[in-house]
Amino acid sequence: MLKHSFKQVQPVSFNLRSFSSMSKQLQEFRIETDAFGDIKVPSDRLWGAQTQRSFENFKIGRDNCIMPEPIIKSFGILKKSAAIVNTELGTLPKDISENIQKACDEIIAGKLNDHFPLVVFQTGSGTQSNMNSNEVISNRAIELMGQPENKGKKIIHPNNHVNQAQSSNDTFPTVMHIAATLEITQHLLPELTALKDSLQKKSEEFAHIIKIGRTHLQDATPLTLGQEFSGYVQQLINGIERIEKTLPNLKKLAQGGTAVGTGLNTKIGFDVKVAEVVSKETGLDFETAPNKFEALASHDAIVEASAAITTVSTSLFKIAQDIRYLGSGPRCGYGELSLPENEPGSSIMPGKVNPTQNEALTQVCCQIIGNNQAIIFAGTQGQFELNVYKPVMIFNLLQSIRLMGDACKSFRLHCVDGIVANEEKISKLLNESLMLVTSLNSKIGYDMASKIAKNAHKKGLTLKESTLELKALTSEEFDAIVRPENMIGPKP
Secondary structure (H helix, E strand, O other): OOOOOOOOOOOOOOOOOOOOOHHHHOOOEEEEEEOOEEEEEEOOOOOOHHHHHHHHHOOOOOOOOEOOHHHHHHHHHHHHHHHHHHHHOOOOOHHHHHHHHHHHHHHHOOOOHHHOOOEOOOOOOOHHHHHHHHHHHHHHHHHHOOOHHHOOOOOOOHHHHHOOOOOHHHHHHHHHHHHHHHHHHHHHHHHHHHHHHHHHHHHHHOOOOEEEEEEOOEEEEEEEHHHHHHHHHHHHHHHHHHHHHHHHHHOEEOOOOOOOOOOOOOOOOHHHHHHHHHHHHHOOOOEEOOOHHHHHHOOHHHHHHHHHHHHHHHHHHHHHHHHHHHOOOOOOOOOOEEOOOOOOOOOOOOOOOOOHHHHHHHHHHHHHHHHHHHHHHHHOOEEOOEEOOHHHHHHHHHHHHHHHHHHHHHHHHHOHHHOEEOHHHHHHHHHHOHHHHHHHHHHHOHHHHHHHHHHHHHHOOOHHHHHHHOOOOOHHHHHHHOOHHHOOOOOO
16 A cells, blocks of 8 residues: 555645655655556656656756646546546446546645656646646556555556546646636635725725825826825726636637547547536536637637736736835835835845835736746747647746735735825925926916926925016915815816
């Protein structure tokens, strides 16, 4: 009996699993066989020959480029669904199917993650990872049948049974879509929504605070701090909608196309039924892709999702930057906002506190933009009936999804929720600004208003002092016109 460590693993996409020293530590092996012949497999691992060969042949980024856990979970969902459908269609014995399903349930629960050692940088179709799942399910199902001594002897065959009516060419793009959809709906969108709601609360809280606006980083006409924050809220509303619009295409599954899109070795209706079972297993409305040739040879849906997420990253970058600038200081910057102080900011400057959450979020945005470039290029590599850059595409997309969700949560909890407006500083800067002169345009004209502003700046005068010096208005006329509270919206 294999000695498994069924430790529950949290559903974090890039929780690293280390396999580098495994072989050195293990003393017992079993023999597994594939088309290339016999190969030694560590006796406490559930994988088989093809996984072992890939493990030995692709030692590329093993420390941080292990196939993401959402892909593993999605393989469990897919292989379980296929087993159910194949039994319904009469091609898979019920007892074999039931044990396959039980093994898949353990994969879905994260209990078998340690048996998936392969890296992203392997064959571009993801064949080795598909076989990794087939072999793990096969050997675990044999154990569940009470015949552990028969592991590797294929009484539940990884190809004939677990992979029945499937190909790596349609299973891997299917799990790409399942994984991306689950991560977006269960992690990214909830965190984006929570951040949007937090910013909305701040917009309402700051609705009464009139401040100076800035364009080109120069003084501009007034607005309220609440209005400024409302722009951030709308950016996230738009961003959430953009990402949601990518989900219908991500919910179209390639399963049933098999090798090149024709559906060879499947029964009619297999593709539709698999999508129905996947929907039942996930609670989401997946459907079979209407054209399997497109689904195997191109991954435009992945490119589209990445583009939407990248667009949101540009929004988040602007939001984080604005808040960082508005909180600059505390004495020599804008200083209009007081940001939460989370940790010391300097190893040499005592008392310094930095906008670390803002910096973390903007770095995440940079990473997402870089990931998108890799995805775009990989998306162009669909030659004839197959795109062979699948693993790197989904690796980067899942990383972007996870990073953005995590960063939004961190930024919300440790920055946005604790922002306080420095009303004294805001008022001071407002009343010192020369751009309040804009309100005089309708009374004295642009040219005279410009003279007043330039004169004030040159001589260090207030706008009112400059206006009176140039005899453009009386004191009473100036006070009646230059009222910031009347400058924050259109007139009736």
